[in-house]
Amino acid sequence: MQKEIIIAGFGGQGVLFGGQVLTYAAMDAGKEVTWFPSYGPEMRGGTANCTVVIADEEIGSPLVKNPPLAIALNLPSFDKYEELLAPGGTLIVNQSMVDRQAKRKDIHVIFVACNDIAEELGNKKLLNMVAVGALLTALPEITMKDVERVLEAHLPARHKHLLPLNCEALKRGFEAANKVPA
């Protein structure tokens, strides 16, 4: 088994942490895993992305050109990864930040209004967890329980009080994605 996931969006949307949550979950599930960030000037505003590779054996390339799974949290990322996604793959798109439909028919594009859901929960920073929750519908190797355990262990201390909200965001994302007809 090997699965590659790219998470992309604006800096500040929690792209890197979203990827780390999946990485921790994969590690705790006994998998091999790499987390690779875009680094440098793009860290300071602009767009950010990270690649997570989860596998059963020693991982080769930490980067992937045509991922089977991706999260696009903004329009430029939607434009980029709709094009790059592997045929048959799943793309989670943050509906709150895009104003167009999908073009490709050979991939699953799931629109989830991550910002709106996060705001309903009372904290717009939760949008990355909504998106990660949505992605889990296409990543059976990692369960909701795995991710909740990760959040409990690795949420920065100053955000610990937000644990229940984070778990709720995951759940809402998962449910929203499940409602979308495949």
Added chain:
Amino acid sequence: MTRELWKGNEAIAEAAIRAGLEAYFGYPITPQTEILEYLSRRMPELGRAFVQAEAELGAINMVYGAACAGVRVMSTSSSPGVSLMMEGLSYIAGTELPAVLVNVMRGGPGLGNIAPAQSDYNQAVHGGGHGDYKPIVLAPASVQEAIDLMVLSFDLAEKYRSICMVILDGSIGQMMEPAQMPEMKPIRRADWEWATDGRMGKRERRILTSIYLDPIEEETTNLRILSRWKAVQANEVRYKEYFLDDAEFVIVGFGTAGRVALSAVRAARQQGIRVGLLRPITVSPFPFEVIDKLAEHASAFLVTEMNAGQMLDDVRLAVRGRTPIEFYGRPGGVVPFPDEILSEVQRIAAGPLSIVSDPRDAWYERMMATAR
């Protein structure tokens, strides 16, 4: 075993501490700055020496001083910073001192960029500074390997009174992977017979210098340095083999280029192409003998690097014109995707190939054609 998620740069810093790092001197430069930042916190906490120097030039000479005192010392930098350290490296080599230097390589030449690259291979394996010496050069391809090689680097540096460089591209410094840290080793001040740590009522004075005005004496020093290097070559070659048992084609790649090639090898195997991978871990000493043996049976070699063909020359030395060699490189900070290497493998498997004097030429023509 307890695996923790470590970022490459921080893992390197912690591994060095666990290996008994007693002093660190460095200067900020992307993409290695996290090592400096991590140690700026951890070293004082442990009562060990940490100085952010005024430049890499100062940093390497602080390393030189601490190495004279006989402690485990290192600096870390990235390509342009390492270039600035070359003066000090040559002096350290000429004084026959152990020291560890990490180069988290980025795109060059010049200011270049901060993207992952392997274009300092030649500088590292050939010593970089003036004069005759060769550092031991280790090239990890994962966070775990970076940790293991950091620990090894101090042992090798001391065993051979040599510089040990750990070279990795920016991607390994920046990526996170699960890894296991070694146990914390206590600081152990070896009672070196050469260290200038003060007479302290125990012995005659000692002098550490790299100056030998008498050319015959300098020649003797050069031969002594060479004799240690010969022992390094005989004892310390390290590499990893993948799918080589029945391989018709052999890829040679180190660090990230090696692990990207591993993905291509797996994909090619699924298509029935019998290709394997040799990933040198010590790029200096280089696994010449292993490649020499592989050349007896392989139909062709493919060298993959994130540069314009540097290790390629070492593979050519080992193959000695017996087998066709092809090259695929991405210089300037570009990380190749596995499918690029896969198509090279497919092209090679389809044949026919010929033995050419410089495999770089054909690669250059293909690159230019793509660019057009």
Added chain:
Amino acid sequence: MVTTAPTNLVYKRPESFTVTPTHYCPGCTHGVAHRLVAEVLEEMDLVDRTIGVASVGCSVFTYNYFDTDFVEAPHGRAPAMATGIKRVLPDRIVFTYQGDGDLASIGMGEIVHAAARGENITVIFINNANYGMTGGQMAPTTLPGMKTTSSPLGRDVETQGHPIRMSEMLATLDGTGYVVRRSMHDPKNIRLAKKAIRLAFETQVRGLGFSLVELLSTCPTNWGMTPVQALKFVEEHMVPAFPLGDYKVATGVAQVKV
């Protein structure tokens, strides 16, 4: 053979010196400066725990003359090497011995930052207004109008810049504990220089920060003078350009009695 009865012995080689004739030119004040350092180390009983850092220039072989551990730094880098040693061996006494080309030109970065960090090391700075070892080229400290092999018409400040007064400059840095300039041109000044060297090492022993003693020195060979003319040149031309004095004496150092 004449033997001197111990009771009449008024002058001898300091025990902290090795039995080695120096390689310095006749009339050069390096030898005197060496001797002052050796006497101070001996008087303070520091020889056994001192590590010297030699530089590049005429003083490259300084390590041959002191009976202490010594290392030899790349050109200008002695303060960085001394930093490396002192940080891992804080109970040892670490001093550098550098000339003006080494300290004020190629090593400007290292000396300024070692001083700014307040490295607890001692620097003996020999200012003889030229590069002696390489045959008398212009140094950062060469006086305006002074002829050297690389300023054959005399230093033209319009194109070749002005002399750098290191002690004044370094004294502005908060990390310094003791920064003074002395001269080697006559016995009185040499005695004052020795006292300054003593205070510099006292500064280090007490952990009071960076200490530097700048010594105005002669270079009769490259200046094309007799030793006596060279001493006179220091007095008449160097001292006015590089005024003698205490540029930084931190409170803790001022209280030290020697």
